[in-house]
Amino acid sequence: MSKRESSKYKIDRRLGENIWGRPKSPVNRRQYGPGQHGQRRKSKLSDFGTQLRAKQKLKGYYGDVSEKQFRRTYEEAARRRGDTSENLIGLLESRLDAIVYRAKFVPTVFAARQFINHGHVNVNGVRTNIGSYRCKAGDVIEVRQKSKQLTIVMDSVQLAERDVPDYIEADHNKMVATYNRIPGLGDVPYPVQMEPNLVVEFYSR
Incomplete structure (x- = not known):
């Protein structure tokens, strides 16, 4: 990854x-x-x-x-x-790799960075391959058409260990997510x- x-x-x-x-x-x-030395008393x-x-x-x-x-x-x-x-959390959550991870398109934030680097993601219809790219409220993030059937994507959307937070609207049938708003600390799961x-x-x- x-x-x-x-x-x-x-x-x-x-x-x-x-x-x-x-x-x-x-x-x-x-x-x-x-x-x-990991077991030493802290x-x-x-x-x-x-x-x-x-x-x-x-x-x-x-x-x-x-x-x-x-x-x-x-x-x-x-x-x-x-x-x-609060501003710091908002900026970190606005990173493209964080949003791809939150939308459950991939299983980990490390996988999100690689997924983006390999050109599998569009932002507002434009291919974007920088994980630290900062999204704005209203931006639409989409898995590119040829990448929607990748095993990593299909497996990730089925993960039950976490949910998509309410500041991101994700459609796993179309593999599209909308970044609705910048969250505060209390909004982030x-x-x-x-x-x-x-x-x-x-x-x-």
Whole structure:
């Protein structure tokens, strides 16, 4: 899938949480970190450590985006009017790979990035192959005609482990989704608690 496909579940184990809520996560069986020192007793985190962990969890959830890209997203959220933490979530959820994942066209956000990179997705009728492309409210995201019968797509829409959130309207017969509105933190169906306020504190130190 993406460059992190082979080790994506190490993110789960490192954080000690099943951040995507997937049944195959090793955290469901081993709630300790990877590697030979993974079972050491965890020490109490400092304020900095807590903020860093919140940032790593949120960054990892969206496909472990690069630090440079994630910081740019934060800086844009800080420039916008309103609550920075809510703005940050809205910007992250507006990513094309996040919307393709939310619409259940693919099983994971890592698969969404590869799916887009390989040219399987149109936005408003135009082929778009950049996972970080930022969609606007009202944009129509569609799986290209020749890609609608791919096994990964057919299997994903049948997944019962998650639902399509109400800010995305998805038609799985036509493989079309409409990004109705930019969500707030309370609208996003995270399987674990996300704390964007701590991410804001981390970057504003």
